[in-house]
Structure formats: structure tokens, C-alpha cells
Amino acid sequence: MKATGIVVEYNPFHNGHKLHATEARKTTNAQVIIAVMSGNFLQRGEPAFVDKWTRTKMALQNGVDIVFELPYAFATAHAPTFAEGAIKILDAACCDFYCFGSEDGYIQPFENSMALLNNQHTQYEQKIKEAVQHGISYPQAVNAAYKEAVQTDNTNRPFVDLTKPNNILGFHYMQAAEQIHSTMQATTIQRIGASYHDEELSDQRIASATGIRKSYFETHTLHDTQRFLPESVHHLLKAWQGDHSTFGSWKSFYPLLRLTILRDGPKRLAHIADVTEGIENLFYRAAVNHDTFDGFMNTVKSKRYTWTRIQRMLTHIFTGYTYNTRSKINTPTYLRLLGMSQAGRLYLNEQKKNFKLPIVSKVSSFSDSSLDIDIHAANLYALGLGKSEMNLDYKNIPIFLRESQ
Amino acid sequence: MKATGIVVEYNPFHNGHKLHATEARKTTNAQVIIAVMSGNFLQRGEPAFVDKWTRTKMALQNGVDIVFELPYAFATAHAPTFAEGAIKILDAACCDFYCFGSEDGYIQPFENSMALLNNQHTQYEQKIKEAVQHGISYPQAVNAAYKEAVQTDNTNRPFVDLTKPNNILGFHYMQAAEQIHSTMQATTIQRIGASYHDEELSDQRIASATGIRKSYFETHTLHDTQRFLPESVHHLLKAWQGDHSTFGSWKSFYPLLRLTILRDGPKRLAHIADVTEGIENLFYRAAVNHDTFDGFMNTVKSKRYTWTRIQRMLTHIFTGYTYNTRSKINTPTYLRLLGMSQAGRLYLNEQKKNFKLPIVSKVSSFSDSSLDIDIHAANLYALGLGKSEMNLDYKNIPIFLRESQ
Structure with missing residues (x-):
């Protein structure tokens, strides 16, 4: 098969x-x-x-x-x-x-980009590293280094646009597959x-998962999301709603997240995976001062950290996942x-x-x-x-x- | 003054x-x-x-x-x-x-007991230590050692009964005061x-705090407790009831306590002050299996640990109070x-x-x-x-x- x-x-x-x-x-x-x-x-x-x-x-x-x-x-x-x-x-x-x-749905530009970066591997990695050290976010650093690499090429080959989240992930899959010399073929x-990341629902039958979640959390009903879901999924979500008081989100998890932040305090937070550069102090103060997730995030977000990066730290805080635990996997x-x-x-x-x-x-x-x-x-x-x-x-x-x- | x-x-x-x-x-x-x-x-x-x-x-x-x-x-x-x-x-x-x-309200028996134990200090401490090492609870060990010391005395002086919780505490106060050569006079x-520890309310105007709390948690009203409280206290408790959904107790704190136990896991629990001898594994399993404090305590209590001793561990778990933190105070x-x-x-x-x-x-x-x-x-x-x-x-x-x- x-x-x-x-x-x-x-x-x-x-x-x-x-x-x-x-x-x-x-x-x-x-x-x-x-x-x-x-x-x-x-x-x-x-x-x-x-x-x-x-x-x-x-x-x-x-x-x-x-x-x-x-x-x-x-x-x-x-x-x-x-x-x-x-x-x-x-x-x-x-x-x-x-x-x-x-x-765009074409594999060739991905393969061209792979070849390009393989050629320039060392410079490329070096540039990303330097940019991150200068306080630029990782995705931005990758973008800049990649743009520079593409500009040096004069073969007229098409390259993939790595500013698009889906393309970025796809590109990482291909890099990972290459690294392990996988025989799987990329498509x-x-x-x-x-x-x-689209947050607004459209009048089509396709919406992003982000938009679907947002619609639910704003209206507290699944009504507006139904057209974007297979019928079986709609039924499963309705059943979930019956069994649970809420759907999963940081907003609903925040009271418990807050407890973990306050209980740990900055010293222990510093041991949690991805928590770096003193952000544990900011987290602690924000948790002291805010009783909602939105209030918390408004305080801790900054140019330096993407929203996603902060949320990943919060995930690890919530589960108590330390650098030490991670180092073993x-x-x-x-x-x-x-x-x-x-x-x-x-x-x-x-x-x-x-x-x-x-x-x-x-x-x-x-x-x-x-x-x-x-x-x-x-x-x-x-x-x-x-x-x-x-x-x-x-x-x-x-x-x-x-x-x- | x-x-x-x-x-x-x-x-x-x-x-x-x-x-x-x-x-x-x-x-x-x-x-x-x-x-x-x-x-x-x-x-x-x-x-x-x-x-x-x-x-x-x-x-x-x-x-x-x-x-x-x-x-x-x-x-x-x-x-x-x-x-x-x-x-x-x-x-x-x-x-x-x-x-x-x-x-009994007399200070002389306390002073006699102090003098007696000062005379036999080394043997007394040694006996307690040995008993504890043999798995006897600390209070029981103290009782046994004390009883033995009293029996060796032939002066006919009255000694204090150290099986009574109030007497025990009073005796510790006097020992502590002596240790720091306090000029305070004991009365x-x-x-x-x-x-x-009386749990049942009586028809007198005096009840134990334990009994008062128990009455509230059983009836969810302060009605039956009112006669045992000064009027101003009753008012303060009524006001608290209006401001809070609940009074403090492990029963009401348990969902959060459970989170701290499950998040830490046995390895980190072992660092919490007073947690010894593998009880962290028992705590963890009990927290996995029980969604009420009563269920949890029924699983973890044993002859070896007094209820109070277990609760102290839980307090430290809840607040994240480690051996390391304690060692600094x-x-x-x-x-x-x-x-x-x-x-x-x-x-x-x-x-x-x-x-x-x-x-x-x-x-x-x-x-x-x-x-x-x-x-x-x-x-x-x-x-x-x-x-x-x-x-x-x-x-x-x-x-x-x-x-x-």
C-alpha cells in the first residue's frame, strides 16, 4: 500500500x-x-x-x-x-x-531554494545567528538572510517566498527530510x-482555524463556524461543548497559568525551556498585576519576542517543562x-x-x-x-x- | 506600659x-x-x-x-x-x-517538667530521635520519652501532662524562652x-475553632456558629462570605493544589520542604486518582504520618516552599x-x-x-x-x- x-x-x-x-x-x-x-x-x-x-x-x-x-x-x-x-x-x-x-502549489521553487541555501549554508546560518544576537526575531532574521541569498543568485530560477508561513513550514520539512536522507518524496x-493567520471569516466555505476559534470565542456559539466545518466535525464540537464548560485557550487556562507563574517566581521560571534574558521577571510582574490573559500579554509582548515565542514559553511554564527535561529528548x-x-x-x-x-x-x-x-x-x-x-x-x-x- | x-x-x-x-x-x-x-x-x-x-x-x-x-x-x-x-x-x-x-492553668508543673528534662536532656533527646528513626511519629515519640522521664522522678512534684495539645505548645514556648534567656515571665x-480538637459544637458559648469551621463546612451557613463568636467576628465572617465564594480550606483549594502536585511530578516534589521518604510518589499517584481532597487524604494518610504532618507538606507544595528556601531562614x-x-x-x-x-x-x-x-x-x-x-x-x-x- x-x-x-x-x-x-x-x-x-x-x-x-x-x-x-x-x-x-x-x-x-x-x-x-x-x-x-x-x-x-x-x-x-x-x-x-x-x-x-x-x-x-x-x-x-x-x-x-x-x-x-x-x-x-x-x-x-x-x-x-x-x-x-x-x-x-x-x-x-x-x-x-x-x-x-x-x-502556489509547486515543488520546484522549494527545491531550487534548498539547493541555493545548501550552496551558501555557512554564510546563511552565520547571518541568521548574528541578526538574532542583535535582537532581531528569528523569523525576521531568516527572512533577511534568505532575501540576501536569493539576490546573489543569477540563474533566473524561481525561488519560494519564505515570508509565507505555509511555505516556511514546508521548507523546514524538506530540510528535515534531506538531513535524514529520507526516501520520502516531497509534494x-x-x-x-x-x-x-486570517482572523475574519469569509463567505467562502474555507476559513482558517484561527478565524474559526476567534469566531467561537467572540460569539460563544459555533453557529457562525458551521459552514466552514465538515458536518461530522460540527457534531464533535457540539458534543464537546456539552461535555466541557469551555474550549481550550489561554484565556480559559489563564487562572491556572497565573498560579504556576506566581508559585514558581522568577528564579524557578528561569529554568523553564525557552525562558531567557530576564523575561521571567516580566512574566512574574505581569502575572501579579493582571487577572486576564489579554492584560498579561499586553504587558509582556514586545518587538523582541514574537507572540508565538512568548506563548511557547507559557506552554512550557504551564506544563513545568524545563531546559533540563528538554535536554534529554x-x-x-x-x-x-x-x-x-x-x-x-x-x-x-x-x-x-x-x-x-x-x-x-x-x-x-x-x-x-x-x-x-x-x-x-x-x-x-x-x-x-x-x-x-x-x-x-x-x-x-x-x-x-x-x-x- | x-x-x-x-x-x-x-x-x-x-x-x-x-x-x-x-x-x-x-x-x-x-x-x-x-x-x-x-x-x-x-x-x-x-x-x-x-x-x-x-x-x-x-x-x-x-x-x-x-x-x-x-x-x-x-x-x-x-x-x-x-x-x-x-x-x-x-x-x-x-x-x-x-x-x-x-x-489546668498552673505554671508550676510546667516549670517542674522543664527542670526535669533539663536534667535528663541528652537521654531524652536521644530517646525521641531513636523512636522517630523507628518510624514512630514525632508527637508519640515525645510522649513516650517524657513519660519515662517522669517515672524516674521521685520528688513527688507535679508535672505537666504533655499528651494535651495546649500543654505541649506551652511547654515548647517555655523551652524556646529559656533557650534565648528571655526575661519574659511565663504565665x-x-x-x-x-x-x-473538639469537632462537635456544644450548648455552651465556647467551642473550638475546629468545631466552628466544621459546622460551617457541613451546613454552608454561619448560623450554628454564631453563639460561639463575638458579635463583631460574626459580622466580619458575614462580610467575608459576601466578598468571597468560599472560606479557606484544603477542600476548596484542592483543584489548585492538585495542579501543583501534578505539574511538579515526584521529582520536583521531592525538593519541597518536609517531603521525605518517597511520599512524593504517593502524593503524585493520589493526585492523579482523586479529584477531591478527602479522596486524596484517604489515600495518603497512614500510621507513619500524622494528618498535620501531611498537611504541612501540602502547604509547602502549594506555595512551592523548598528545602533550599527554608534553609535560608x-x-x-x-x-x-x-x-x-x-x-x-x-x-x-x-x-x-x-x-x-x-x-x-x-x-x-x-x-x-x-x-x-x-x-x-x-x-x-x-x-x-x-x-x-x-x-x-x-x-x-x-x-x-x-x-x-
Whole structure:
């Protein structure tokens, strides 16, 4: 069976995601779509809108055959590490292709850019490093160094625009795949409709996940979001709403986040992963003075730190994820199976002997420090939502969707 | 002006406390009653029923002239350290007497017991140490060693019964005073009515604070407690009830306590003050499995640990108070003024030049690591109650009660 990997967050799953899964299958002529998906905390440093099991259901009901969890250590990291973790998992699961969304949908400009930067690797990295040391944010530093590299080229080849978030991620996937000499073939499809960060809902059937979440948090109803969601997803969100008092967000998690900041104090905060340069003092003062997440963020945001970078620090503060804990995790060590379709199960039976990492269907039978962090993060996420049942990772078995829908 | 010191918690203030203050004044013919009072966390390892400012008001309206806060480091410690902190503060504030409640109200048996144990000091301490090492709880070990010492005496002097909680505390006060060669004179008055731990309310006007809290938490009304409280205290508790959704207790703090236990995990819990011998693993598992404080305590309690000892660990876990933090605090370093009456103010003006420690009326003008912990503990207490205003220690000035009532 031919398999194509995709890297997803589904926060929440919407029509655009469904299109991506369908197109990835078509373009690559795959029998199986394998998604590597962030757990309960996401790449932009936020608690997920709904938990990983619910998002797994959404995926399986809408064109995905296998969902593996991207471990916390990678899911909440900056783009290069996030991409590295995701690609290694897809590679370990013997995918033939991986397919990501991009602005234009052509792979050639990505390959040209890869070649260009491989040629100029040392200067390129040096320039980024210097810019960051001068207080420029990492994404800005990358942009500037890349722009300079492109300008020195005189072959007239098309290069990819690395100011677009989707292109950046795609580019990191390709770099990660190259690094491990993966035999997976890169493909890309054009993203349709709303762009990644668009916050306003349009009159099309495609909206960004950001826009969908924003609409919910502003109106406290799912009504306006319904047209952008597959019906099954809408049902799952309605059911979640019935079971929980709230959807996941920093706004709702803030009272508990605040407790962790105040309890730790600046000294202990300084040990938390990504917390650097005295920002722990700013965090502490802001938590003392503000009882809402918006008030807190208004105080701590600055030119120096992107919103995402700050949120990632907050994620690590919330979960108590220290530099020390992180230093012990270098690479994915397992394939945590969250769910599968009928086709997915067939693929696993056929291919798992070739997998480069062990499949974990039952966490109690696998001992691993990265897995412990995933379980821990899921517990903290549940507490953030005011749920009392802990260790769902032990209790929930992988979701099996018999009929593909 | 003559001053008499008392050691109090007022959790909450009741008729018995009022009697104690009145009797202490009468017996010693004092113009001023100085109370050293625990802050927002108490000696039995619990969050206070109401905060230290409210309890200060109760005290000032009912016969106390000055309230100093017993710093967290002493207020939440076992009896010998608690007593040491309290006595040092009363001594530093130039009290002429200190007066504690006891079962029988005679000071001579305490003095006889002091003399007896001074004679047998080394054997006595050795016996306690050995018993504790054999897994016997500290209070039980003290009891056994003391009983043995008394039996060896053949002078027919009366000794104090050290199985009674009030007597134990009084005895520790006297030991602490002797250790610092205090010139304060010890006095004692008989406790009337309910004994320290009595949980049932009686038809008298005196009930234990434990019984009063229990009645409230069972009935969720202050109605049944009213007869045991001075009217002013009843009013303050009613006002608190209006301002807060709840009174302080582990039951109400448990969701946040649980978060701190789960977030830290066993490894970091092991650094928390008083957490020893692997109990961190038990705490962690119990927090995973239980969403109520009662469920948690039913799992962690055992013969080896008294309820109080476990609660003290939980207090330190909640506030993030580590062995390392504690190691930096050896002795009280300030007199934190929470409130005063007219007479109290006169006394301070007259005597403060003789005080052995600086008075802190305004925390922002005094820098001290023990004071930082008090401020920190007050913040965590407020979060436990679901209150959002932090750093009340900076905002509240000492309460001044112009008219004594």
C-alpha cells in the first residue's frame, strides 16, 4: 500500500483540512493518508481547542487513515524542530510521500531554494545567528538572510517566498527530510481560501482555524463556524461543548497559568525551556498585576519576542517543562498511535515490521521519557479545562474507525 | 506600659479567644496585649479560614492591642520551630509576660517538667530521635520519652501532662524562652470549655475553632456558629462570605493544589520542604486518582504520618516552599505589624526604640527573604480562594483601631 504523510494540528479540523487530505491522496495516488498531529499543546504555544482524541476522530472521519501524535517536545517547538520531529515520524512510518500546503502549489521553487541555501549554508546560518544576537526575531532574521541569498543568485530560477508561513513550514520539512536522507518524496498542494493567520471569516466555505476559534470565542456559539466545518466535525464540537464548560485557550487556562507563574517566581521560571534574558521577571510582574490573559500579554509582548515565542514559553511554564527535561529528548523514539481507519489498520499490519520506530498503542507497555511528557501534558491540559479525570492516555485506546466516511 | 504576649491563630476568632485575651490582661495586669499570629497558612498545615487582615480586625475588636505576623517559615513549622519563632517575636517586642492556655492553668508543673528534662536532656533527646528513626511519629515519640522521664522522678512534684495539645505548645514556648534567656515571665490560664480538637459544637458559648469551621463546612451557613463568636467576628465572617465564594480550606483549594502536585511530578516534589521518604510518589499517584481532597487524604494518610504532618507538606507544595528556601531562614528577622489599637500605638511609640527587631509597617521599605515568602504565601492564598488581586501585603497598611471595643 502506498502511504502519504501530512503534518497537521487540526485546531479544529475544517473544510480546508479535508481538501488537503483529499488532494494529498489524489496527487500521490496513495491508499493511505498518515497524519502526524500535535497533541494537546500546539506549535504556536497554545492549548488545543479540543483534545487530541477528539481531533483524531475528526481526522479519521474526514479522509485520514492513521493519526500519530507528534510528541510534546516537538509539537511545541519552533519550526525547525517541529518539522524535524514530524518528518522523522512520517519517515519512520514508511511513507512514500509527504505532502504539505503551500501558497502556489509547486515543488520546484522549494527545491531550487534548498539547493541555493545548501550552496551558501555557512554564510546563511552565520547571518541568521548574528541578526538574532542583535535582537532581531528569528523569523525576521531568516527572512533577511534568505532575501540576501536569493539576490546573489543569477540563474533566473524561481525561488519560494519564505515570508509565507505555509511555505516556511514546508521548507523546514524538506530540510528535515534531506538531513535524514529520507526516501520520502516531497509534494505540495496549493492552499485554497483563507491564509494561515486570517482572523475574519469569509463567505467562502474555507476559513482558517484561527478565524474559526476567534469566531467561537467572540460569539460563544459555533453557529457562525458551521459552514466552514465538515458536518461530522460540527457534531464533535457540539458534543464537546456539552461535555466541557469551555474550549481550550489561554484565556480559559489563564487562572491556572497565573498560579504556576506566581508559585514558581522568577528564579524557578528561569529554568523553564525557552525562558531567557530576564523575561521571567516580566512574566512574574505581569502575572501579579493582571487577572486576564489579554492584560498579561499586553504587558509582556514586545518587538523582541514574537507572540508565538512568548506563548511557547507559557506552554512550557504551564506544563513545568524545563531546559533540563528538554535536554534529554533529541529525536522521536516512538510512533504513538492515536487512531486508524480500516485502511490504516491494513497498512499497519502490512508495514509495521518495516517501521523504524516502535508503535505505541498502549502507553502502559512502553516506558519513555518523551512519552511521559505527552501523558503529563495531557493531564495538565485536562486540569486547564477543569476536567478531573487524569491519565486519559492510559485509559483511551487508539480510536478505530471501521467505516471510512 | 506593661505588655503581655500571646501566641494565636484565630482560625477564626471565637469567645474562647476573647476570654484568653481578657484573662491574660487581668492575670498579668498588662496595659497591652500583643498577639503574634500566623498568616494565611497555619500550624496544622491548612489555609486559614479567613485571611490575616480579617483575623487581625477580629483580634483588635476583641481585646488585642497589637498583632504581629508570625512569618510563614515558623507559622507552618512543627511545634518546636513554631514556638521558637513566636517567642522570639514576643521577646523582641519587649513583652513582660507571655501567657498561654493550658489544661489546668498552673505554671508550676510546667516549670517542674522543664527542670526535669533539663536534667535528663541528652537521654531524652536521644530517646525521641531513636523512636522517630523507628518510624514512630514525632508527637508519640515525645510522649513516650517524657513519660519515662517522669517515672524516674521521685520528688513527688507535679508535672505537666504533655499528651494535651495546649500543654505541649506551652511547654515548647517555655523551652524556646529559656533557650534565648528571655526575661519574659511565663504565665498560663486554664482553657475553658471545648478542648483544642473538639469537632462537635456544644450548648455552651465556647467551642473550638475546629468545631466552628466544621459546622460551617457541613451546613454552608454561619448560623450554628454564631453563639460561639463575638458579635463583631460574626459580622466580619458575614462580610467575608459576601466578598468571597468560599472560606479557606484544603477542600476548596484542592483543584489548585492538585495542579501543583501534578505539574511538579515526584521529582520536583521531592525538593519541597518536609517531603521525605518517597511520599512524593504517593502524593503524585493520589493526585492523579482523586479529584477531591478527602479522596486524596484517604489515600495518603497512614500510621507513619500524622494528618498535620501531611498537611504541612501540602502547604509547602502549594506555595512551592523548598528545602533550599527554608534553609535560608533561621530566625525571625522583623516584626511585621498587621494592626494596632490606640493603646497598641502608644506602646509602639514608647517601646520601639528598645525592640530587638525592626518593625515592618510597610513591606516595600523592607527587603528580606522571609518577608518575601510571607508576601508570596498571601498571593497563593488569594489564588486559592479565587481572588484576583495580588500583593495585598503591599496595598494594605496596618489596621488601626481608634476606639477599643
